[in-house]
Amino acid sequence: MIPTIDYIQTRFDEYNERFFNGSLPPIPIRLSHAKGFLGKVTFTRKPANPFALRPFARYQNTDFVLRINVRIDLPQEVVDDTILHEMIHYYIAVNQWNDTSTHGRLFRREMARINREGNRHITISHRLSDAEQAQAHIRKGRVVAIVTFADGRTGVKVLPKQIRHILAWDKQARRTFAPSPLRHSSINPSPITNIEWYYTDDGYFAKYPSSTALRIYLIDDISPFASDHSPLQNAHRLSLADGKVRLILNPDNNLRW
């Protein structure tokens, strides 16, 4: 599964109650496409206020962010254990405790407790097992349309990798969502102003079903495609003209058609 922010938040709340007596304060959750980690809790360490309740503390950990990787489609068990692993880091840091190392005595004690109480399989490694590694390396290319509507919203459509489907869908979508005074119905909330075509192996798009149906999935939060970590940054582009589809290769990606 590729977790959403809602999914992570639900698990976080549930585990917080179950394993930490609800003691963990809310934390901002972000999705990451970076390579090299499954999850991460980041925070800044500030010199402690000498007039605070803990006058002998030299540092104070603040500005926590929980990041969960969504680059790889993983079994739900692994996603959940990753969330728990990061929650242990958060638990230690938010309480301003000092562990003997990154996964030191405190971390291992909490990990063993939760594995026992919850019958979980949290490990100290952030790395994937061999089987997950192998699965993660199967590169699945997807044809993706990024649709811009006149009202500013963005939509996503994943299509089967067949030229005739791509051409037919592009034509049909532009015609169906054409700017027209007669089309102010609930079915056509807004005309399409642009369709960009991509061919990508980014796991971000795994959550969208691949079909030829004229169903476009709207992105309801801020478009991830405008950010530095856009799921499209390594994508090849597809250019549609004169009834043909041309593949414009991204030099940073050796994904083949």
Ligand SMILES: [Zn+2]
């Ligand atoms: Zn860790």
